Amino acid sequence: MTDVELSLDACIKCNICVSYCPPAKVTDLFPGPKYAGPQAQRFRSPRGPSPDASVDYCSGCRVCNLVCPAGVRIAELNAKARARMYRDRGGVPLRNRLLGRSELLGRLAHPVAPLANYLLHNPISRWLADAWLGIDRRAPLPRFSLHTFPGPVRSKWSPASNPRRRVVYFHGCATRYYEPWIGRAAVAVLERNGMEVVIPPQNCCSLPMLSNGEFDAARRYYDGNLRTLAPLAEAGCEIVGTSTSCTLTLKEEAPDLLEADSDAGRLVAASTSDICEYLVRLHEAGALDTAFRPLELSVLYHAPCQLNAHRVGHPAADLMRLIPGLTVIESEHPCCGIAGTYGLKKEKYAIGMAVGQPLFDRVQQSGARLSVCDSETCRWQIVHGTGLPSVHPIEILAWSYGLGEPLAIRKG
Amino acid sequence: MICDILVIGAGPAGLTAALHAASAGAKTAILAKGIGTTHWAAGWVDILGYWPPGSPQPVRDPRAAVGALASALPGHPYARAGLRALDEALLAFQRAATAEGIPYAGSLDRNLLATTPSGSRRPTCLVPHAMLEGTRVAAGRTLIVGIGGLRDFYGAYIAANLRAQGCEADRAIVEVPAIRARNPQTTATLAAMLEDRPVRDELIRAVIPVARGFDRIGFPAVLGMNRHREVVDEVGKALGSAVFEIPTLPPSVPGIRLFEALRRRLAALGVRVIIGSEVVQRFAEGNRLLGIGSEAAARTQRQTAGAFILATGGILGGGIVAGADGAVREAALGLPVHAPVARGAWFSPQALAHQGHPIFQSGVLVNERMQPVGPRGDVAFRNVYAAGAVLAGADEWREKSHEGVALATGYRAAQAATERTRPAAQADAEASR
Numbered sequence: 001m002t003d004v005e006l007s008l009d010a011c012i013k014c015n016i017c018v019s020y021c022p023p024a025k026v027t028d029l030f031p032g033p034k035y036a037g038p039q040a041q042r043f044r045s046p047r048g049p050s051p052d053a054s055v056d057y058c059s060g061c062r063v064c065n066l067v068c069p070a071g072v073r074i075a076e077l078n079a080k081a082r083a084r085m086y087r088d089r090g091g092v093p094l095r096n097r098l099l100g101r102s103e104l105l106g107r108l109a110h111p112v113a114p115l116a117n118y119l120l121h122n123p124i125s126r127w128l129a130d131a132w133l134g135i136d137r138r139a140p141l142p143r144f145s146l147h148t149f150p151g152p153v154r155s156k157w158s159p160a161s162n163p164r165r166r167v168v169y170f171h172g173c174a175t176r177y178y179e180p181w182i183g184r185a186a187v188a189v190l191e192r193n194g195m196e197v198v199i200p201p202q203n204c205c206s207l208p209m210l211s212n213g214e215f216d217a218a219r220r221y222y223d224g225n226l227r228t229l230a231p232l233a234e235a236g237c238e239i240v241g242t243s244t245s246c247t248l249t250l251k252e253e254a255p256d257l258l259e260a261d262s263d264a265g266r267l268v269a270a271s272t273s274d275i276c277e278y279l280v281r282l283h284e285a286g287a288l289d290t291a292f293r294p295l296e297l298s299v300l301y302h303a304p305c306q307l308n309a310h311r312v313g314h315p316a317a318d319l320m321r322l323i324p325g326l327t328v329i330e331s332e333h334p335c336c337g338i339a340g341t342y343g344l345k346k347e348k349y350a351i352g353m354a355v356g357q358p359l360f361d362r363v364q365q366s367g368a369r370l371s372v373c374d375s376e377t378c379r380w381q382i383v384h385g386t387g388l389p390s391v392h393p394i395e396i397l398a399w400s401y402g403l404g405e406p407l408a409i410r411k412g
Numbered sequence: 413m414i415c416d417i418l419v420i421g422a423g424p425a426g427l428t429a430a431l432h433a434a435s436a437g438a439k440t441a442i443l444a445k446g447i448g449t450t451h452w453a454a455g456w457v458d459i460l461g462y463w464p465p466g467s468p469q470p471v472r473d474p475r476a477a478v479g480a481l482a483s484a485l486p487g488h489p490y491a492r493a494g495l496r497a498l499d500e501a502l503l504a505f506q507r508a509a510t511a512e513g514i515p516y517a518g519s520l521d522r523n524l525l526a527t528t529p530s531g532s533r534r535p536t537c538l539v540p541h542a543m544l545e546g547t548r549v550a551a552g553r554t555l556i557v558g559i560g561g562l563r564d565f566y567g568a569y570i571a572a573n574l575r576a577q578g579c580e581a582d583r584a585i586v587e588v589p590a591i592r593a594r595n596p597q598t599t600a601t602l603a604a605m606l607e608d609r610p611v612r613d614e615l616i617r618a619v620i621p622v623a624r625g626f627d628r629i630g631f632p633a634v635l636g637m638n639r640h641r642e643v644v645d646e647v648g649k650a651l652g653s654a655v656f657e658i659p660t661l662p663p664s665v666p667g668i669r670l671f672e673a674l675r676r677r678l679a680a681l682g683v684r685v686i687i688g689s690e691v692v693q694r695f696a697e698g699n700r701l702l703g704i705g706s707e708a709a710a711r712t713q714r715q716t717a718g719a720f721i722l723a724t725g726g727i728l729g730g731g732i733v734a735g736a737d738g739a740v741r742e743a744a745l746g747l748p749v750h751a752p753v754a755r756g757a758w759f760s761p762q763a764l765a766h767q768g769h770p771i772f773q774s775g776v777l778v779n780e781r782m783q784p785v786g787p788r789g790d791v792a793f794r795n796v797y798a799a800g801a802v803l804a805g806a807d808e809w810r811e812k813s814h815e816g817v818a819l820a821t822g823y824r825a826a827q828a829a830t831e832r833t834r835p836a837a838q839a840d841a842e843a844s845r
Contacts (some may be wrong), residue, residue: 014451014452014662014663015598015600015662015663016446016447016451016662016663018597018598018600018601018663019451019598019599019600019601019663019668020447024597024601025600025601025604028594028595028596028597031597032597032598035597065688066446066687066688067446067447067687067688068446069445069446069447069448069729069730070446070730071445071446071690248709251709251710251711252709252710269709269710270710270711272710284414308688309688309709310708310709311686311688311689311706311707311708311709311713312708312709312713313684313686313713314684330679332679
């Protein structure tokens with residue numbers, strides 16, 4: 001047994017996780033982390049069938065792990081049980097396979113982005129996807145961008161440069177195919193701080209497959225990333241990402257869930273940071289350019305569940321508080337409900353929206369013009385739930401450095 | 413993260429310490445492995461329920477009894493913190509709780525006898541307003557209402573035990589279709605459900621026929637979560653009699669309300685609360701703690717502070733751990749631990765022994781400034797303070813002193829820590845002016 005499985009013995013059945021579980025608060029279809037996790041785990045044997053189907057209603061937000069006073073790895077137990085359940089049933093449903101393939105979809109659709117967006121977003125195809133696939137017709141799906149990030153790959157660096165000033169940027173599928181402006185903002189902010197930014201070819205981080213129960217496919221994508229990232233980490237480069245769920249996957253989710261313990265994996269994990277976490281470290285070392293121009297506005301910052309799962313505090317909020325004039329209100333809410341692809345699914349859309357409702361109310365009542373969040377799917381969900389624009393914290397930093405206004409604001 | 417004062421632990425001691433440190437102007441943060449004992453405890457503030465040890469009579473005047481205890485046991489946390497810290501901490505607690513919408517009743521001069529989920533009458537010092545009527549069950553007629561579908565609440569048992577103590581009590585179980593239909597897994601779910609007016613109205617309609625002729629109605633503590641006062645007021649008004657809550661098995665809704673109220677208070681004071689990070693490393697230079705490392709995804713996260721307040725709890729909370737080899741350790745910083753007995757005498761032969769089990773008095777010894785000290789009184793780290801159940805010398809669940817020790821020592825530790833960091837905090841405040 002792995003550490004994840006052994007941790008169930010630490011459960012003292014206090015129910016704190018159940019009282020904080022976002023889905024369990026709003027639906028009876030998920031009995032709660034204690035029941036689906038450490039309790040059901042006692043009945044899961046390597047030979048017998050999976051004992052319950054309710055574990056599929058775990059959103060994987062990891063709030064249970066954080067509040068647990070005993071250190072039980074509940075979310076990981078649930079993710080592994082879900083993958084096991086699909087294996088018992090003879091495979092992962094087509095819908096989950098599609099939702100797990102953000103990279104493949106992006107690669108196919110971006111050259112014909114206007115057409116793909118039309119095909120994907122018109123009411124008839126949304127109705128069909130709802131009826132045939134089980135992707136809710138109301139769910140917030142992103143739009144493909146005709147221009148991908150980074151354009152030509154910048155995988156080379158000047159051998160003369162100092163490896164400590166060299167940083168590898170892991171952009172993830174969302175920046176590559178849907179929101180290339182976030183990648184441009186990230187590169188601009190890093191370069192402003194004197195970094196040489198290396199952007200190697202990269203795969204999907206594998207999280208969408210992990211959370212949709214497709215562990216074998218996830219392993220291939222994860223291994224592909226290790227092949228390109230490990231040599232760079234070996235050369236002393238730090239790896240930063242603007243998608244907080246991608247960086248969490250490289251750090252912890254993929255190696256833990258896939259039980260993939262390797263030197264390369266450990267090295268990549270230890271070298272990877274969320275971009276704001278990295279910039280806060282620069283700041284603590286006195287190396288961050290703090291010549292921020294004032295931004296006279298107030299924003300609502302939502303720390304997504306995947307960022308909280310890094311256990312590094314709220315670095316984006318710390319950075320934004322360095323900007324003169326900017327008022328940062330924190331959401332104090334654990335989850336927006338989308339949890340990656342959870343809230344897109346027909347049977348879970350209403351659960352996701354109910355989980356997010358108090359957050360949407362908070363955003364709207366805060367008086368802020370826009371919300372800020374480190375995770376792309378969460379931003380799409382918050383926009384869907386509030387009608388207000390939502391941006392990545394790196395866009396706010398770039399703006400304050402005078403490196404361009406966030407697109408959402410220029411449009412709005 | 414860099415701050416003036418880093419509090420380790422988010423139970424009643426840690427929350428209290430952070431509240432006072434931040435109020436004194438120090439840049440404060442809380443780091444905790446998980447959520448603490450607020451969610452397991454009744455939501456009351458115990459000061460001292462039984463004294464001297466083994467006494468079958470509940471303490472009537474906790475102020476006097478704490479004074480007597482402090483002179484008899486100089487190593488007890490109350491003796492270390494002093495009666496004045498307890499007094500001031502209690503007043504500050506009542507102010508904070510009232511400001512956040514969950515006022516507490518009671519005072520240090522007289523214990524209340526609150527109704528427990530087993531129908532006993534237990535001494536405690538402060539109770540949330542919604543539990544006050546449950547301290548008056550000796551007079552008049554009391555009805556205990558159970559709700560069909562809610563597990564682990566035994567109205568008949570409570571009423572029978574109250575009757576055995578000479579109180580006039582009866583019970584009823586009401587059926588509320590909306591609740592049956594949802595089969596709530598925990599009290600917290602039910603508390604949130606009762607904030608919906610239709611569900612609440614259904615409950616009220618079900619209770620009206622059975623409530624006739626009773627002076628007060630006792631419910632399991634599920635009458636609302638965020639809009640608790642509104643729910644209690646409406647239910648009381650509709651039933652035309654006094655209404656009170658009885659604590660339940662965990663998760664404790666009154667405890668969650670208290671935790672969330674204090675967390676709101678801390679957020680307003682700018683205190684960052686990080687839940688889900690366990691301390692796994694310490695960085696020290698001589699007898700000064702420079703920082704700690706907290707467990708994070710793929711790394712140890714370094715947290716630096718001017719001073720640290722250790723409020724990680726005792727054996728139950730995980731701040732003190734006892735190994736099979738008989739070694740008793742302080743889990744976060746590896747501080748010297750005082751364990752009163754060898755392994756063979758950890759436990760008394762009787763499970764419910766009046767004198768308690770000696771192992772529960774294990775913990776960290778401190779001086780009057782709440783600084784952990786070794787067996788010869790030498791200070792372990794001059795910028796580390798300790799508070800709450802991690803301290804040696806109290807058997808809090810037996811004495812019924814858990815929250816009192818947390819409040820008094822948390823307050824005292826914050827006071828001592830801010831005295832140390834004040835010059836830095838003041839300089840910061842002046843610079844930002």
